[in-house]
Amino acid sequence: MVFKVAATGLNFSRFQSLWTWRFVLYRLCSTNKAPPFNGSYRGGGDMEKRILKVVSSGVKTKSVLENWVDEGGRVSMNELRVITRKLIKRRRFGPALEILNWMETQHSSQMTPYDYARRQELTVKEHGTIEAERYFESLTSTFSLKAASLPLLRCYVEERSTEKAEAFMLKINKLGLALSPHSFNEMLKLYKATSQYQKIPSVILLMKQNRITLNILSYNLWMDACGELSGVESAEMVYKEMLSDQNVEVGWSSLSTLANIYKKAGLTDKAILALKTAEKKISNSNHYPYFFLITQYTSLNNKDGVYRVWKASKAVNSPLTCANYMCILSSLVKLGDMREAERIFVEWESQCRTYDIRVSNILLGGYMRNGSVGKAESLHFRTLEKGGCPNSKTWEILVEGWLRSQQMDKAIDALKNGLAALKDYEWRPSPSIAVAITEYFKETKNFEKAIEFLATLRHFGLTYLQVYKSLLRMQTSREESPLYILEMMQNDGIDMDDEMMQNDF
Known part of the structure; x- marks a missing residue:
């Protein structure tokens, strides 16, 4: 173990794409015809509207803020945080970072740990690791350093840079900044991603020695590592310890992890039992847990589990997404239940607003692999009639299916048509x-x-x-x-x- 803890406390149709580009070109032309922004925009008395209005034209957010102050406008830090969140939601990371820079420069005493963490996250997105490291080194207060440390560590983890992550972990521990499970969990995720499972128990031991509370993620990663290193019994011991820990509430994710360990060990009955228990732990606030379990039941070839969880997912008070339908269709095709897949596909078609070709591709692939070439051809023509725009996967499925059925002329024509249609997307069959x-x-x-x-x-x-x-x-x-x-x-x-x-x- 390198570090030690210091002792301290959609896929859109071509029609839509054309109109999108026409809109972009129109806006660009309109921008070119307009006079350049001179720092004194007077489009209204709302600072948020001013910023959101000019942000796409290349105007510096800092200029808008300074002009607002020069005009005698009041600046609320909370309002700036709201604007920042909206910009991030629109993926306008640069302007959002400019606002946080301005906040730090002008009102550093009002900066919260959340502000510093968000600023560091945006620095990573906009300028990369080196600039994020410089920013971290420029900070002086303990709470700002602590807030900015996790995004930088997470960056190392995403880059799979074990050496940098371990060195940085050692540094923040010496500074007394690693007092929560989050930074340790990042190291656990790194070791799992790089298959360095042998290092995970050492991290858990350090957390315990320094009285850092393990959370659900800590236990799940530890349990998974034990399953890889020592087998089922070791993983079950971790699960029992988790059950006795009053600081955590065992949920569906832990049982799902345990089920996966049983599956790898060939203990199918135990895996199914763990998943059934996990079903009872799911909150119907979102769809994600349901479809995670559907995927696991599929890997166990358990149709009853797939049907049951699919039915239960309908209790969530929000519309099913294309990704949800893709998940259930993929599961049913793998399980060989094409009739139920067809029924659910028709259900999706009846309510979809935009024809996502990725959904129909799953059924198309199932038909071709099963040798139902006629059904595949009918589905292809149907998707075209409904406005679906074939992507590279569509053409690949069609070509491979026709090759498999020795319909060479159709395969060759499909390959040529696909290459011509997707010439700008660099499709390489x-x-x-x-x-x-x-x-x-x-x-x-x-x-x-x-x-x-x-x-x-x-x-x-x-x-x-x-x-x-x-x-x-x-x-x-x-x-x-x-x-x-x-x-x-x-x-x-x-x-x-x-x-x-x-x-x-």
Whole structure:
């Protein structure tokens, strides 16, 4: 263990995309025609409206605030916090950071730990780790350092930088800043993400030695590590300790973790029992827990559990999202219940506002894998009629399905149509698709069609060694010179492998 604790206390349709870009271009043109902002915007007497109105035009939020003060306007720190939250919600991280910088510069005595933490989070988003490190080093008060430490540590964890995270953890412990479970939990998450499970018990021991209370996340990560290191019995001991800890309330997430440990150990009955207990712990305030359990029941091949939790999820007082429908459809397709998947798909179609092609792709893939090509084709045409815009996954499912059913003409047409439709999205089909089509031409001895297909691939910047090898075999079988194909390989920057060198192409 490197550190020690110091002893201290949607996928939109093309039609919508066009209108989105027309709107953006209109706004850009309008902005260009308007006179430049001179720091004295007088669009009203509401500071929030002023900021939100000019934030997309490149005007510095600081200028708006300073102008507001020069005009005699009053500045409320709470109002600035509200504006900051709205900007973050709109993903306007730069302007939000400018407001927090201004708050810190002008009213540092009124800055709260939350303000410092949020400022550090935005610094990471806008300027990266190095600038966040500089900001941390510039702070002097204990409470500001403590508030800014967690976002920086979290940044190291997200980068999977074990060395930096451990060094920083050592530093904040020496400063007496790591007095809550949150920073330790970040280290536990890091060790799990990097499969360094052997380090997790040492972190838990340090927390206990320094009387840092373990929370649910601490226990879950510890339990999971014990399952990986020592097996079921060790994980069950952690679970029992959690049950006896009056500071935590065991919820669905802990039982879900335990169920996953049982599943890995092949104890299916115990896993299902743990999930059934987890169902009783779910609050119907949001959908997430239900669909997490649905995924676990699916992995256990337990249809009854999937149906039961799906039905229970309807009790949540908010609409189901496309992601929710994708989850249940994916589960039903994996379980082979296409009839129920079709019923739920129709339910989704009846209430969706925007036709999300990702939802229909799940059913489309299920049909193609099951060999129900006719149903897949009917579904594809239906999605087009309803305004669905095929994405790369759609075309890949169609091409692979038609290849599998030996409907080569349809597969080739779909590949060409998909490449043409998605040329701006840099779709790169699986090499196996291109190779399968080339091999088909080889078997049917249709060299001209193979060359035509190669031209299509090259037109879209797709070049594969295996395709060229198939063409070279075709050419040599025709007892013709392969020089033309070798020249194309050279132009495409593809080198010959050992097999080709041995065959002396």
